[in-house]
Every structure is written in structure tokens, then in C-alpha cells.
Amino acid sequence: MTLHLLALLADTALPKLAPSDSFWLPADASVTSRNIDWVWDFLIWMSVLTSIGVFVAIFHFVTKYRAKSRAANERADKSAEHNTALEITWSVLPLFVCIALFVWGFKGFVDLRTPPKDAMELRANAQKWKWTFDYKCPTGGMTDDTLHVPIDRPVRMLISSVDVLHALYIPSFRTKMDAVPGRYTDMWFQATKAGDYPIFCAEYCGTSHSDMLSHVIVHPAGEYETWLKGACEKADSMVGPERGKKLYSQQGCETCHTTDGTPKIGPSWKGLFGKMEAIAGGTTLKVDENYLRESMMDPTAKVVQGFAPSMPTYKGKLSDKDIDGLIEYIKTLK
Amino acid sequence: MASPTTTADAAIPQQKGADDNYLTHDKGFASWAFTLDHKRIGVMYLASVLSAFALGGFFALAVRTELWSPGKTIMEHDTYNQMFTLHGAIMVFLVIIPGIPAALGNIILPLHLGAKDVAFPKLNLASYYLWIIGCLCMLSSLAINAVDTGWTFYAPYSTTTQTAVIPAAFGAFILGFSSIFTGLNFIVTIHKLRPPGMTFFRMPLFVWALYSTALIQVLATPVIGITLLMMMVERVFGLGIFDPSLGGDPVLFQHFFWFYSHPAVYIMIVPAFGVVSEIIPVFSRKRLFGYQFIAISSLAIAFLGFLVWGHHMFTSGQSVLAGTIFSAITFLIAIPTAIKIFNWVSTMYKGRIHLDTPMLYALAFLWVFTIGGLTGVFLAVMGVDIHLHDTYFVVAHFHYVMMGGAITAFLGGLHYWFPKAFGKMYDEKMGRIGAVIVFVGLNLTFFPQFILGSRGMPRRYYNYLPEFQGLHQLSTIGAFTLGIGFLLTAVSLGRALKYGKKAPNNPWGGVTLEWTTVSPPPYYNFHTPPPVTAGPYDGYDDLVYDEKIGGYVAKKA
Numbered sequence: 001m002t003l004h005l006l007a008l009l010a011d012t013a014l015p016k017l018a019p020s021d022s023f024w025l026p027a028d029a030s031v032t033s034r035n036i037d038w039v040w041d042f043l044i045w046m047s048v049l050t051s052i053g054v055f056v057a058i059f060h061f062v063t064k065y066r067a068k069s070r071a072a073n074e075r076a077d078k079s080a081e082h083n084t085a086l087e088i089t090w091s092v093l094p095l096f097v098c099i100a101l102f103v104w105g106f107k108g109f110v111d112l113r114t115p116p117k118d119a120m121e122l123r124a125n126a127q128k129w130k131w132t133f134d135y136k137c138p139t140g141g142m143t144d145d146t147l148h149v150p151i152d153r154p155v156r157m158l159i160s161s162v163d164v165l166h167a168l169y170i171p172s173f174r175t176k177m178d179a180v181p182g183r184y185t186d187m188w189f190q191a192t193k194a195g196d197y198p199i200f201c202a203e204y205c206g207t208s209h210s211d212m213l214s215h216v217i218v219h220p221a222g223e224y225e226t227w228l229k230g231a232c233e234k235a236d237s238m239v240g241p242e243r244g245k246k247l248y249s250q251q252g253c254e255t256c257h258t259t260d261g262t263p264k265i266g267p268s269w270k271g272l273f274g275k276m277e278a279i280a281g282g283t284t285l286k287v288d289e290n291y292l293r294e295s296m297m298d299p300t301a302k303v304v305q306g307f308a309p310s311m312p313t314y315k316g317k318l319s320d321k322d323i324d325g326l327i328e329y330i331k332t333l334k
Numbered sequence: 335m336a337s338p339t340t341t342a343d344a345a346i347p348q349q350k351g352a353d354d355n356y357l358t359h360d361k362g363f364a365s366w367a368f369t370l371d372h373k374r375i376g377v378m379y380l381a382s383v384l385s386a387f388a389l390g391g392f393f394a395l396a397v398r399t400e401l402w403s404p405g406k407t408i409m410e411h412d413t414y415n416q417m418f419t420l421h422g423a424i425m426v427f428l429v430i431i432p433g434i435p436a437a438l439g440n441i442i443l444p445l446h447l448g449a450k451d452v453a454f455p456k457l458n459l460a461s462y463y464l465w466i467i468g469c470l471c472m473l474s475s476l477a478i479n480a481v482d483t484g485w486t487f488y489a490p491y492s493t494t495t496q497t498a499v500i501p502a503a504f505g506a507f508i509l510g511f512s513s514i515f516t517g518l519n520f521i522v523t524i525h526k527l528r529p530p531g532m533t534f535f536r537m538p539l540f541v542w543a544l545y546s547t548a549l550i551q552v553l554a555t556p557v558i559g560i561t562l563l564m565m566m567v568e569r570v571f572g573l574g575i576f577d578p579s580l581g582g583d584p585v586l587f588q589h590f591f592w593f594y595s596h597p598a599v600y601i602m603i604v605p606a607f608g609v610v611s612e613i614i615p616v617f618s619r620k621r622l623f624g625y626q627f628i629a630i631s632s633l634a635i636a637f638l639g640f641l642v643w644g645h646h647m648f649t650s651g652q653s654v655l656a657g658t659i660f661s662a663i664t665f666l667i668a669i670p671t672a673i674k675i676f677n678w679v680s681t682m683y684k685g686r687i688h689l690d691t692p693m694l695y696a697l698a699f700l701w702v703f704t705i706g707g708l709t710g711v712f713l714a715v716m717g718v719d720i721h722l723h724d725t726y727f728v729v730a731h732f733h734y735v736m737m738g739g740a741i742t743a744f745l746g747g748l749h750y751w752f753p754k755a756f757g758k759m760y761d762e763k764m765g766r767i768g769a770v771i772v773f774v775g776l777n778l779t780f781f782p783q784f785i786l787g788s789r790g791m792p793r794r795y796y797n798y799l800p801e802f803q804g805l806h807q808l809s810t811i812g813a814f815t816l817g818i819g820f821l822l823t824a825v826s827l828g829r830a831l832k833y834g835k836k837a838p839n840n841p842w843g844g845v846t847l848e849w850t851t852v853s854p855p856p857y858y859n860f861h862t863p864p865p866v867t868a869g870p871y872d873g874y875d876d877l878v879y880d881e882k883i884g885g886y887v888a889k890k891a
Contacts, residue, residue, distance in 0.1 A: 014799060016799070017799060017801045020789075023785075024785065024789070025721075025788055025789065026789050026790045035717050036720075036721060039717060039718055040712075040788075043711065043715065043718065046708075046711075047705075047708040047709070047711075047712075050704070051704050051705060051708065054675060054700070054701075055704075057679050057683075058700060058701070061685070061687065062682065062689065062697070065618075065682060065683070065686060066687050066688075066689065067687055067688050070688065070843075070879040071879055071881050073879055074686040075619065075686065075875050076619045076620035076685040077620075077684035077685075078620075078621075079684070080620070081621050081623060082623070087624065087673075090672070090673060091669065091673055094668070095669055098665040098666075098669060098711075099665075101665065101715050102661060102662055102665050102714075102715070104715065104717070105661060105714070105715030105716040105718060105719070106661065108715070108716065108717020108718065109657060109658070109661075109716035109717045109720065110654060111717070112720055113654050163490075164490050164494065164584075165488060165584060167649060167724060169724070169790075174720065174721045175721070176649050176720050176721065176723060176724070177651070178650050178651055180578075180584055180650070180651050181490060181577075181578045182578025182579070182582075183578070183651065185651040198790070198799065200790065200792045202649075202723070202724040202725070202792040202793075204483075204484050204793075204794040205491060206415070206482070207412055207415065208411060209415075209794060209795065209796070210411075210794075210795035210796040210797040308496050310494070310496075
């Protein structure tokens with residue numbers, strides 16, 4: 001059993017839950033948990049005590065006042081049908097508890113919804129079924145499918161979606177926000193512990209909803225800048241099929257297109273270039289550079305027969321260099 | 335009865351013989367298919383709802399089996415998504431919403447009121463046929479290409495997916511009308527057909543609960559109807575209402591959807607409150623603690639239920655101010671709900687408790703509803719909800735309330751009124767074993783899901799991190815336990831129909847009016863409306879148990 005679990009944990013493609021001190025909650029790695037975790041503890045203890053109270057009362061009454069038999073025709077004690085003091089207590093007490101909980105919940109919520117003014121900004125893009133994150137580079141920008149953040153610095157995520165609803169959920173930061181097509185939403189956090197934490201999509205989005213996972217890597221002090229510099233340089237210098245191959249996994253192409261010939265949500269890229277494809281609507285065309293380019297910019301214009309027109313547009317997300325790279329990469333897959 | 339025949343009575347077919355009852359009064363398929371008798375319509379509803387429950391349960395077991403291991407266990411991604419959608423849609427629209435009101439309510443409400451039928455018997459039958467048509471529409475989606483949107487139909491996924499969304503949504507639309515008809519019928523029945531002497535505060539709490547439910551059904555259901563219509567129009571004609579690529583707003587859909595679907599959770603749970611309020615005093619031989627409070631709080635909850643829909647949308651991008659108001663009103667509902675639990679428990683204090691099957695279900699209800707209610711408080715606390723929203727914690731919470739609350743109360747009510755409705759007694763031992771297995775299965779299935787959720791496991795996941803596997807397996811074992819419990823209960827009740835001992839008129843010693851007529855009731859229930867001179871839980875001491883007939887009779891003066 002242990003060996004089996006270890007084997008699964010060794011799978012680096014999946015994010016891992018960091019070990020947690022709490023039985024209930026995942027590891028706490030952001031200041032945003034400050035108004036949440038202690039309220040959680042209060043709620044748990046309140047619930048445990050209330051439930052025990054109710055359950056003990058039920059058991060006690062059932063054993064103590066259990067009727068011997070129906071034939072005995074026992075009568076209930078009528079004196080216990082009303083008790084003003086008790087009724088006022090059990091009405092007023094929950095009222096106070098509820099007022100307190102409302103206020104604490106409100107504070108926690110406002111805190112989660114109000115990023116500090118000096119927060120660093122990052123973009124999160126959601127699409128079926130991939131998260132991508134944009135970083136600013138000296139020469140423009142760079143996109144990665146993993147979220148990298150520095151420790152101890154507030155980060156505001158600006159979130160959007162190109163297709164349906166998704167939700168960016170980072171359990172260790174106790175925060176979550178829907179990615180809504182057609183508008184921006186935001187959330188913020190400030191990581192307190194370096195490490196690797198899972199990101200989930202929490203709003204149902206279809207076929208591979210449960211595989212729409214990512215990681216957030218919290219870099220120790222000073223290392224974020226080093227990472228960003230390296231990643232930017234690498235992104236800039238990479239050209240041709242190598243660039244295409246990187247974009248293939250980074251931009252989420254792999255979610256729908258395979259490179260081994262098996263059709264998935266979209267046609268496989270293996271042997272795609274130069275192939276004659278039947279297009280929905282009846283025409284046939286040869287896959288060339290212009291068709292591939294059009295399929296990235298306006299994906300629903302000419303859809304290969306047998307596939308749903310579900311691909312989002314990459315207009316504005318891919319540079320000319322990126323498009324060249326992807327076409328070059330597809331050409332290598334013979 | 336020796337009362338003189340009036341002109342009104344002349345129109346009523348007379349009792350055919352001493353043993354004549356509504357089940358034997360007419361024979362043949364047409365006598366059922368075109369019946370206007372509320373009890374027969376109730377029985378048809380019961381059979382249909384229970385069949386839908388079996389189908390929804392089958393999908394639930396398919397989902398739980400798939401979740402035995404991460405990745406593929408028995409089915410692919412898309413099949414799984416269809417399975418959980420069908421499970422949710424069937425359980426919500428076909429089972430829980432009509433379950434207690436249309437099935438049990440139809441049989442019992444007129445009997446509770448000493449009336450001959452509901453106010454509009456034809457509307458009642460129409461409501462049943464709408465249920466059947468809605469059900470067929472929804473299931474036709476299964477035959478074409480089963481819907482995969484989740485029961486919530488969130489846009490723009492629902493307006494763009496390739497599956498058969500329209501038949502399913504149209505089914506829900508029609509089921510909405512079925513629900514409105516029942517609600518309308520019950521409101522008029524309760525206002526106009528109460529017997530002499532039954533003031534509002536002498537009505538049994540089940541009647542109060544059905545009344546509050548009916549108000550919500552009539553006022554809220556049209557909203558889901560129009561919402562689903564707009565969604566269908568967007569799908570068919572490309573009219574941009576919800577899909578931003580057509581100029582629509584997806585958050586608008588959520589507002590419309592929850593404007594109905596939050597009140598709808600009270601359509602599901604308030605009747606359960608009513609059933610439990612009937613069972614506990616009868617089996618404790620003691621007047622219900624805080625009758626007026628429970629009665630009025632049903633209405634209050636029905637009203638406040640309209641003002642909290644936004645608490646489903648704390649992470650949707652809704653404004654902070656809106657979220658705050660919705661959270662505050664949500665807490666207002668928590669308080670009367672807590673007080674009700676205290677009232678039910680206090681009713682047992684110094685009572686004389688009989689632990690027959692209905693009472694076991696009522697106790698199970700108190701247990702699971704306490705947990706379901708308290709975990710609801712977690713979700714009302716906005717800051718905490720952000721972490722828990724759309725995780726298994728929410729799944730566990732609403733299953734504790736809907737499955738643990740509404741279905742347990744439904745089964746309790748079914749066992750409580752079974753002798754009255756069918757004139758047969760079930761095997762008490764089997765009934766109790768069934769109740770215990772259901773209770774254990776329920777907790778084993780859904781408690782681990784709280785832990786999964788708080789640790790971050792999102793809902794509607796086909797695949798999951800290996801760390802979550804142990805708790806998922808526990809939940810799956812629980813689901814099969816639950817299945818066995820239901821199967822056993824079905825066998826027990828099925829056998830009772832055929833081989834059950836003849837039921838006495840009043841097996842449990844209830845004092846509400848349905849126990850004053852014979853079991854099963856005659857075609858016209860009561861010859862004249864029985865006059866009411868006391869509250870619905872007064873007078874247990876005026877009954878004595880007669881061992882010869884196995885039921886209660888009036889004490890001789």
C-alpha cells in the first residue's frame with residue numbers, strides 16, 4: 001500500500017498537497033488565511049459541541065422516557081410542554097453567535113476581496129482545460145502554465161476566461177474566484193511559505209474539468225527575479241519547432257490535440273500538415289500554413305468534419321513568432 | 335353514520351359495502367388513469383417518484399463506483415459528467431421536489447383536513463400527467479445524448495455544449511408547471527376545505543408546511559421556467575442573453591437560476607419539517623413543544639428564502655455589498671431552523687417514547703439535519719465560504735440536508751402513513767433494520783465528503799489527486815450500504831402490500847383527522863367533515879391501545 005502510494009506521488013505531472021498541521025484544512029501558505037482559519041476552528045468547535053449536546057439529549061430522552069409497551073398506555077408528563085426561560089435562551093444565544101459569525105465572515109470576505117495597493121499584478125487565463133499565466137518580460141511578455149510568485153509580496157491575479165466559466169482555486173491560499181468570459185475578476189494573496197501548491201479549477205467546465213490543474217510555485221526571497229529573468233530569456237531565444245513544442249503544452253493545445261495520431265477533442269497533429277481534410281459543410285481542403293494560421297485565429301471558421309467547434313481563439317495570445325513556431329512544430333510531426 | 339342524507343350527499347356515490355375503500359372502489363386501468371381521487375393520484379405519484387428515485391440512485395452508484403480510484407475506473411470523462419448531471423437533475427426535479435408534497439401530501443392533506451378531496455381534483459390529475467410528460471422529456475435527453483451541464487445548467491456551458499440540453503431543460507420547464515399546479519391546488523384546499531372548528535392554529539404542522547411550500551412553488555417556479563426558456567432560445571436562435579460571445583451575461587443566468595433554486599431547497603425541506611413535526615409528538619405521546627413557533631417559522635423561512643439566492647454566488651464576481659446583504663439574511667434563516675431542532679428534541683422530554691420505524695427515521699432526521707444545518711452555517715460565513723465553495727464540503731452539506739433531511743423524512747412519513755394509505759402493516763423488524771442501515775450508510779457516504787471538501791477537493795471531478803483516494807473509497811462503501819438499506823426497505827414495503835397484516839384505523843395513536851377514518855380510507859374519506867375542537871396534538875390521553883386490533887381506540891367515557 002505504502003509503496004503503491006509512493007509510486008503515485010512520484011508522478012510529477014500532478015500537483016501535490018503540501019503536508020498540513022490541520023486535520024481539516026490544507027497547508028496554510030498565505031496571509032489571506034488570517035481571518036479564515038481561526039473562524040473555521042470556532043465553527044468546528046461550535047458544531048461539535050452543539051451536535052454532542054443535541055445527540056446526548058436525544059439518547060438520554062430515548063432511554064429515560066422510552067415507553068414500556070403500547071399496551072401499558074403510559075402517559076406523558078404534561079408539565080414539560082413549555083418553558084419560557086429555556087426558549088428565550090435557545091433563541092437569543094444563537095442570535096448572538098450568528099451576529100458574531102456574520103461580522104467575522106464579513107471581515108474575512110472584505111479582506112479577501114481587497115488587494116493591497118502595492119500588489120504585483122499577474123494575469124490568469126482560463127480556457128477549456130488549461131490555466132495559463134502571463135508574466136511581464138523586458139522585451140514584452142511570456143506565458144507559462146505554472147503560476148510562479150515571490151514569497152512575502154502581495155500578488156493580485158487578474159482573471160478571465162475565453163470560453164465558459166472556470167474558477168481559480170488555490171486551497172492553500174484559502175482563495176477562489178470564478179473566471180467569467182467577457183469580464184475580468186480578480187483575487188489576491190501573499191504567500192508566506194516557499195513551496196509548491198496545487199491549483200484547481202473549481203467551476204464545472206466540461207470534459208476535462210478535473211484535469212484542469214496547475215501548480216503555484218512560491219519562490220524563496222530573491223529567487224523569483226532570477227527565475228523570471230531566465231524564463232524570459234529562454235522564451236525570447238527559442239524559435240522554430242522548439243518554440244512550437246513548448247507552446248503546445250504551455251498554451252493548452254495538448255488538452256485537445258495529440259501528437260500520436262489518436263483524435264481527441266480535436267484532430268491529432270501527427271501527419272496533419274499537407275493532409276486533405278473534409279470540412280464541416282462539405283468542402284475539402286489541404287492543410288497548409290494559411291489554414292493552420294486561420295485555425296488558431298478564427299478556429300470555428302473551418303472545422304474538420306466529426307469535431308465540435310469548441311476551440312477558443314488565440315488571437316492576441318500568440319505572436320507571429322509563436323504562430324511560426326507552432327506551424328514548424330506541426331510540420332515535424334510526420 | 336346515522337346522519338340525515340342531505341341534497342349534497344345525493345350526488346355522492348354511496349359506499350358499496352362495508353369493506354369498500356378507494357383501492358377497491360373501481361377496477362381496471364382506466365379507473366386509475368382517469369381517476370380524480372386524491373389518494374389514487376397520490377399513490378401514482380408515489381410509485382412514479384420511487385421509480386425515479388431508483389433511477390437517480392443507480393446513477394449515484396455509477397458515480398461513486400467511478401470515484402473508487404483516480405482516473406478511469408469504469409467509465410470515461412464524458413460519461414461520468416452525464417451520470418452526475420442525470421443524478422442531480424432526476425433527484426432534484428423528479429424526486430425531492432414532488433416527493434413529499436405531491437406523493438405523501440396528495441394522499442394525506444385532504445385526510446388531515448377531513449375533506450373529501452383537494453379543491454381542484456382535475457388540476458391535480460393534470461399535475462400528475464405534466465410530471466409524466468416532464469419526466470419523459472428529461473429522460474429523452476438520456477436517449478439522445480445525455481445532458482452534461484450539471485443540474486444547474488450554468489451558461490455559457492449549457493448554451494454551447496453538444497449534448498441534448500434542450501430536452502432536459504424543457505423537461506424541467508414542464509415539471510415546473512406540475513409543481514405550480516400542485517401548489518395552487520394545496521393553497522386553495524387549505525383555505526377553503528378546512529373542517530368546522532379548524533382554525534389556522536389548529537392545523538397539523540404538516541398542513542402548515544405544505545402551505546408554505548405551496549406558496550414558494552407558486553411564486554418562485556415561474557422564474558426557473560422563464561430562465562430555462564431564455565437559455566433554450568439562446569441555444570436555438572443564438573439570441574445573446576447569457577453567452578458573452580453573443581453579448582450576454584453569464585452571471586445573470588446564475589442570478590435567475592438561484593432566484594428559483596434557493597427557494598426550491600425550501601420546497602424540498604419544509605415539507606420534511608412538517609412530516610417530522612407529525613411523527614415526533616405521536617411517538618412521544620406528548621404535545622409538540624413550540625407548535626406556534628414551528629408553524630410561523632415555516633412561513634418566515636418561505637419568505638426569507640426568496641432573499642438569499644446570492645449566497646450561492648460569493649465567488650461569482652458579484653459585488654461585495656450584495657454578498658454582505660445575502661450573507662446577513664442567510665443567518666436570519668439559521669436561527670429559526672436551530673430553534674426548530676431544539677423544539678423537536680424537547681418534545682421527547684418527559685414523553686413516553688415508542689421507537690417504531692417512523693420514529694427511528696425521525697430521530698435519524700434530527701441527527702443528520704443537525705449536522706446538515708450546522709455545516710450550512712460554515713457556508714454562510716463569507717470568508718470561509720470562499721474556501722469551501724464548489725468543493726465536496728458543499729456536496730456533503732446539501733446531501734446531509736436533502737438526502738439526509740428530505741429523504742429520511744420522506745421515508746419516515748411513508749412508514750408512518752403506509753398503514754393508513756394501503757391498509758396493511760409492514761414487518762416492523764425489517765422496517766427498523768432498513769432505517770438503521772440507511773442511517774449508517776448516509777453518514778458513511780457523506781461525512782468523509784466534508785473532510786474531502788475542507789481539504790480542497792473540488793466537486794464534479796472525474797479525476798482526483800491520489801491523496802484523496804481513501805476518503806473517496808469510504809464514501810463509495812457508504813453509498814453501497816445506503817443502496818442496500820433502500821433495497822431492503824423496498825422489499826419490506828413491497829411484501830407488506832401483498833402479505834401485510836390488516837392495519838387498524840389508528841396504529842400509532844395519532845389524533846389528527848386521518849386516523850379517525852378507516853384504513854385504507856373509503857372513496858370519499860369522510861361522510862361529513864368531522865368537527866375539530868382541539869389542537870392537532872391534543873388528546874393522546876383520550877385514546878387507549880387495544881391489543882386485539884393492534885391499534886388505538888377512543889377511551890370509553
